[in-house]
Each structure stands twice: as structure tokens, then as C-alpha cells.
Amino acid sequence: MAEVQANTKKNVLGRILVVIAVLVLISGGYLFWLHLSKFESTDDAEVDGQVYAISSRINGHVIDVKVDDEQQVKAGDVLVVLDPKDYEVAVAKARADLADAVATYESSRGDVPITSTNTKSTLTTANSARLDASAGVSGAERQQAAARARLATAQANVRVAQANFTKASQDVERYKQLVSKDEISKQQYDQAVAAMEAARATLDAQNGLVNEATQNISVAEKNVEQAQTRVEQANAQIQAALTGPDQVRVTQAKAQSASAKVEQQKALLDQAELNLQYTTIVAPIDGVVGKKNVAIGQNVSTGQELMAVVPLEGLWVTANFKETQLEKMRIGQTVKIKVDAYDREYSGKVLRIAGASGARFSLLPPENATGNYVKVVQRIPVRIALDPGQDSDHLLRQGMSVTPTVQLQ
Secondary structure (H helix, E strand, O other), rough: OOOHHHHHHHHHHHHHHHHHHHHHHHHHHHHHHHHOOOEOOOEEEEEEEOOEEEOOOOEEEEEEEOOOOOOOOOOOOEEHHHHHEEHHHHHHHHHHHHHHHHHHHHHHHHHHHHHHHHHHHHHHHHHHHHHHHHHHHHHHHHHHHHHHHHHHHHHHHHHHHHHHHHHHHHHHHHHHHHHHHHOOOHHHHHHHHHHHHHHHHHHHHHHHHHHHHHHHHHHHHHHHHHHHHHHHHHHHHHHHHHHHHHHHHHHHHHHHHHHHHHHHHHHHHHHHHHHHOOEEEEEOEEEEEEOOOOOOOOOEEOOEEEEEEEEEOEEEEEEEHHHHHHHOOOOOOOEEEEEEEOEEEEEEEEEEEOOOOHHHHHOOOOOOOOOOOOOOOEEEEEEEOOOOOOOOOOOOOOOOOEEEEEOOO
């Protein structure tokens, strides 16, 4: 009986221990599950970064290549040298063209005040000449009027002298008959002849005055015509001078055009100097040369890729997480990164989560609007930034496989 009771106690104790063990296992499993639920990891991840394509900005003939594949370079190190002779000639020509444009501009700029001064002087001179010519016309017209008045007076005097001469002649004819008959004295006849001669002389004198007055009128008419001609010439000079502002504007426009030409030539010189600088191709950053595709003697064209420089700084991790893993993932969460190539871990943080799945960025995105659609779990690229100083020894290389683990809480 005692033995049966002892066995019974053992069985109960064993059952209790089994129950306790099962409870411990369940609790441990639950706690382990809770721990795992705080982390998300993927092996679809790699080290990523920029790759700087080195290309020529000009056409040229390669005369020297300073680097080889896998060679480390510093920013500013010379990579490729193109033949600079053609571009040196272009710089010299651009400088000569600029000097010519500057000389033309200086000449055009100096013409502006000269043209303005000449225009004012011409206008003043023309106005003065017109006033003088107008005064000359008035004087000539007064001379012409005076000559006409003298002509009229002389013509009247001629008519009087002609009448007196006619009367004196008739008296002489009558006295001649009377003296032959001794009806009058010889002295009276001689007085009549003398009066006739005096009348003839007076008539001749008055005719001379008429001729003189006629000549004076002709001279006065010519003077009037000449004065009017001078007035017309002065008016023409004034009209020409009045176009002075237009001439000044034209001269100013030429100066502005010359100034613009100077700026254009400066730009061409700057471009020629830049092209000369582009004959020396340098590394834009520190990194490692790769994908070299250039050799001495080769002719390269603008935009032709010659090599690539892969930087060793500024790397990050691109991890393609399943969409089901992103529920609790947030920017700024801590990440532990295991690199397959090295037995060490790197630390980082979630920097960005892509706006679309990787399939959306592929060359041929999937077309799901079909009758045989099969649901596939999509992967979303997540960028993980390394903490500062994590890759100070520059062991990481782009494309290395890594396993990031994101701590969700």
C-alpha cells in the first residue's frame, strides 16, 4: 500500500513538472516571438551609391591618359588630356575679335558728342545765314523798288525833255523861215537853235538816266534772285540740321550696337577659354576609377563617356523589403547591417522609403489587368543611411550583399 501511494505521488509530480515545462516553453516561445516581432530583416539588400560618369565636354584628340582601372584618385586629379592647340588658337582669335570690337565701340561712342555738337553748330549757322539772306532779300527788293522809282522819274523826264525838244525843233523850223524873210532877227533864230540843242542835250541826258535806271533794275533783280537763292540754301541747311537729332540717335544706336558686340565677343572669349580648360579632364570627387574606355590617340566627341569614378564616401544601403514587412517601419529607425564580405556589423538608420515597388521602376512593369492574374508579394526599396564614421576605413564597395535588420520599436 505504501508503495502504491509513493508511485502515485511520483506520477502527480511528473505531470506537474511536464505542465510546468510546457508552460515555460510556451512563455519562452511567446517572448521569443515578441522579440522577433520588433525586428524586420531581408537578404535582398546591397551597398549602393553614386557612380560618376566621366565624359568629354568638347570634341578632341586624346594625347594622354593619366589613370587605369581600379586606381584611386582625388578630386581634381587629371584623368585625360586632349590636344589643346585648336582651342588655344580659338582663344587667340576671340581675344583679337574682342579688341577689334572694343576699338569699334570706342570710336562709335566718340562719334555721339561730335555729331551732337556738329548738329547744333550747323543749325546755328544755318539760322544766321537765313537771317542774313532774308535781310539781303529785303535790301535787294528795296534797291529794286528805288531803281524802278528812278526809272519812272527818268521816263517822265524823258517825256518832258522830248516834248521840249520837239517844241524847240518846231521853233527852229519856224524861225528858219522867218529869218530867211528877215521877219525876225538872226539873234532870235540863234537863240531858238541854242534852245533846241539844249533841249536835245536834256533829252539825251534823260535817256541816259533811263538806261541807267533800267540797268540798276536788272542789277537789283539779280540781287533779289541771289538773295532768294541764299535764303533757299539756308532753309535747306536748316532742314538738314533739323535731322540732327535723328543723326544723333543713329549714332547712339551704332554705339549701342558696338557695345553689344563687345559683350558678345567677351562671351565668345569666355567660351573659348572654357573650351581650352575642358581639354584637361579631372576627377570630380575622390574615388576609384572603373569602366575605363579611352586610350591615347583616340578622337572623342562631346558627351562621350570615357570612364567612371566610383566614390568611397557617401554610400548607403538599398534594402528591398517585402510589402508585408513595412507595417511598423518608419523613417529614423535604427538598423544593424551585416556585410557578407566582412565579419562585422555596421549601424545606420532608415532614411527614406520608396514611393513605389521595385517592379514599377523596371523596364517592363507588370500588367496586372489580365485574366490570369497571380498575386505576388511586392518588394519596396528602402534606403538606409550609414551612421557617421561607420565606413572610415572605406572597406565597403557598391554592390556588396548585406543583411539589414531594422529595429521597429
